Amino acid sequence: MEKLKEKILTEGRVSGDDILKVDSFLNHQLDVAFLNEIGKEFAKRFEGKKIDKILTIEASGIAIASIASQHFGNVPVVFAKKVESKNLDKDVYEAQVYSFTKAKNYTIRVSKKYLNEGENILVLDDFLANGRAAIGLNELVEQAGANLVGVGIVIEKGFQEGAKLLESKNINLQSLVVLDSIKDGKVNFR
């Protein structure tokens, strides 16, 4: 997605050999017009697929998934919770996700009410790095007996193992841009 590459080149900030910050439009401040461009592109990538629901994860996935839903006929969005909440039902699907940045496991949860057997689920998220969050979301889909249509990612870190992990499970991965490397303060696109 050329517009996304331009946006990353003009607004992204690089730190070290693996961090790209896009908090001016995707992770902290949100550029809603641009999120609509992203949503349109996801709709193109998954054209012709039946999608009943979009599943994402708090917090960074929520804006992406909500805006994208408008380009998929306003299908419901469900976001998995990372933070324990006393308002969440007891009856949940849950999975363990290993965080490399925090060097520990965390639990993601979705109420059983909002993932149903036979539903066709599209997973959307901001970044794909080691792929553990996407795999965790796929586990929730499997627990529900629903079908994973695919995983749509805004920015894939192609130098980490996420894509291989998803391929090994025959998951249809669509990344809007893939980074080959982050070096000397610059991103290199595939």
Added chain:
Amino acid sequence: MEKLKEKILTEGRVSGDDILKVDSFLNHQLDVAFLNEIGKEFAKRFEGKKIDKILTIEASGIAIASIASQHFGNVPVVFAKKVESKNLDKDVYEAQVYSFTKAKNYTIRVSKKYLNEGENILVLDDFLANGRAAIGLNELVEQAGANLVGVGIVIEKGFQEGAKLLESKNINLQSLVVLDSIKDGKVNFR
């Protein structure tokens, strides 16, 4: 907002004398078409006001603010972070917010890049109960030297002190519905 009252009556679930769960459309699963109705109503409530940016708080405010932005000319949305993140800048505005449900303070943060002097800021959030989160967001706006245009709330718990607290600071509060009480498994609207 009559449609919101109907939605709460048909989909909301009450627990005890103070909890209304609306996780089928607002807090866990998101009804994006309905969020657009909410966004339109906020635009009506703040018609004629100059709004440069919408400020909200993760996670439940993000979808509301992002969809609402489309009815305010796609102004940028910024969400305050509750969870410490190594990707967040060191240079932040921060405020302490007391959580009654968790009986402790937590810190909310916004990067100084994304709140600027003189900007006209609309705060949007899902619930107003004791008002501490809204007051914390107002503190961030004040620290930045920006102007708070008002606070838009989807569901106000009118039997808690939030509205009074905001009034005492002359904040323009617009709640789409106000609950007078939650009793015997039912909500009573003002």
